[in-house]
Amino acid sequence: MYKILLVDDEKEIRYGLKNYFPWGQLGFEVVHHCENGELALDYLKKHDVNVVLTDIRMPVVDGLQLAKQLDTKYAHIHTIILSGYKDFQYAKEAIKYGVKDYIIKPGKYEEMHEVFSQLKKELDTSSFSNKGDNSYTDNIIQTIKNYAEENYADISLDDLAELCKMSPNYISTFFKEKTGTNFSTYITDLRMRKAMEMLDDFHYKTYEISSLVGYNNPKNFTRMFKKYYGMTPRDYRKQEITHKEP
Incomplete structure (x- = not known):
């Protein structure tokens, strides 16, 4: 199952999306949901996901700010915008930050199904092509070890965070989880x-x-x-x- 983080300030939307869309049939699971981008980024410091499905208009940190942060720090995560705002400017901004797709609320079943079916194919293709020694996890761990081998005298988690596009805290958790x-x-x-x-x-x-x-x-x-x-x-x-x- 591919992991989804759902971000929306409307509790009813979060509840409805989590419980009434057949994620499991498409190979996805909503592993966490939260009400703004700041809470989403806090979650990602300690947990990895494959997809972030986020609203645009939210307090504290909105969807576009979140998408920008994801593009900078978590480039491996696929971001999909879900919003009631049809303004093309939002879509254009979203694309600039590497957003995979833009779904207009309330998110019709057919459109949601098509978007996530296509995303599942992309994720499967990426996973298949990276099986074995080029798997995603092995690549990240090997990248960290190679960098450490060359820079062991002067190395920090901030260096690795920049290298791997992850947060410093998550790099530490990720390395411990994958290597013991x-x-x-x-x-x-x-x-x-x-x-x-x-x-x-x-x-x-x-x-x-x-x-x-x-x-x-x-x-x-x-x-x-x-x-x-x-x-x-x-x-x-x-x-x-x-x-x-x-």
Whole structure:
């Protein structure tokens, strides 16, 4: 089932759409509904969906503002506008923000059915073409790991959020959910592994390695290295020298 987030400030509309349209028959499920774009964005910080179906005129954060945020931060989510306003300007603005379709309220059954049947085909095609090692989830995780491999000394969730078009909070949740490891733990593991590799290369001084793996304070680096390997960086290097002596 593809997940839908429904956003509309009218409770009756939300209730009616959630309960009286045969989403399941088309392969969709309304997993959450809320009354404005701000609440929708809060939900998306911790949950992923495939589709956002949103009204335009809402308090706090309206549908167009929401569509703009989705286009910037959650480009993988398909956005569909549902609105009682027929003004073409809204449709034009919506298209600019990557909105997939524009349905006029009250949303006739035939039109809703056609729009979501077509969207289901697109999602199926995208999912099928991305099965296996190019699946969406694997792509995101691999992108994060590749970026971390190159930037482990100076990396933040904000960097990854920009890279993956997700919010910083959701990146952290997504990574933990898909890998079973906190992102901070993953980066520390990576830094310690890189530090050990550098210690094997006697061209580097230990204080240089501290900086190269992201620790400006050598004492913090030494403390973390000892926590991981049971010895200080200097002791590890002495051990390596001993092992290499004839």
